[in-house]
Amino acid sequence: MGRAPCCDKASVKRGPWSPEEDDLLRSYVQNHGTGGNWIALPHKAGLNRCGKSCRLRWLNYLRPDIKHGGYTEQEDRIICSLYSSIGSRWSIIASKLPGRTDNDVKNYWNTKLKKKALAIQQPQQPAQAPQQCASSVQPSPASASSSGGDACSFGGPAMYSSHQPAAMHQQAPATLAPLYVDGGAMPSAPSSLPEFSPALPPPQPTGGVAINKSWINKLLGAGEFPIGDHLFGGGGFGSLLLQDHHRAITSSSSLQAELSACYFPNAQAEMWADVKPPAGLCHSLT
DNA sequence: AATTTGGGCAACCGCTCTGTA
DNA sequence: TTACAGAGCGGTTGCCCAAAT
Secondary structure (H helix, E strand, C coil): CCCCCCCCCCCCECCCCCHHHHHHHHHHHHHHCCCCCCCCHHHHHCCCECHHHHHHHHHHHHCCCCCCCCCCHHHHHHHHHHHHHHCCCHHHHHHCCCCCCHHHHHHHHHHHHHHHHHHHHHHHCCCCHHHHHHHHHCCCCCCCCCCCCCCCCCCCHHHHCCCCHHHHHHCCHHHCCCEEECCCCCCCCCCCCCCCCCCCCCCCCCCCEEECHHHHHHHHCCCCCCCCCHHHCCCHHHHHHHHHHHHHHHCHHHHHHHHHHHHCCHHHHHHCCCCCCCCCCCCCCC
């Protein structure tokens, strides 16, 4: 007994959008806005499409400020840095890249940047680590897709997705080897919280994939995040990123703890409650 | 030249979150 | 307090096209 579908999939058009449909949607949204109701929008706009499809098309393709392709080195570093810190929270990562969408960033990561990062990382692995790393970046059994995401390639915190706790528990720690910078430890979490089942104990430094400093430097570009970076309007997340980077070099645990505490909603945030996130960073997600 | 293979990306699916009655 | 509807998100699929054989 699932909830009713948002639309009758048999009667709405699916698949690629035609230029005429794009024009209809674009002109309607530009003239009337979304009205806060995507479900009703296609009917009003004269489109035979699901509201969700309209929303996706607008957000990912038709918005006037969208950029496609042409990622800069700086954007690469931002993506890598945030992915290593918060995992596959694409909407958050995309929000720090003006003109980029979560879908675009996600595709870019899955098809290009992940390989690029791994190519840099691989030669840096200690002798016994590659097996763990290799296993950690294999697509999960549930994902045979060539572009399927993996939640474990870079970030320990990615293990603690706010979504899908069941799936999280199904992912055995063996396939989700967390990453640590030079043996740095993740903050331990209280074990009493229900979401934190014994099936997935707090990550321990042992068994994880070590990232050495040179790899972080290489990947992120040491010292290249300017304070008050224009991308972030100065201070705020930009300076946090810079702090993040330096902490990643010196003490990854505090960085990960801060971001983890910030981005994990509800119980997961409480789980890390003893770690105070930077002021003003967590308004919308907890 | 024809076929196969793999990468890139748009779109869909299904779930959680959030607001509201 | 609860149930429902809609929005938002991350994961996955499938098509298209270029490179390789």
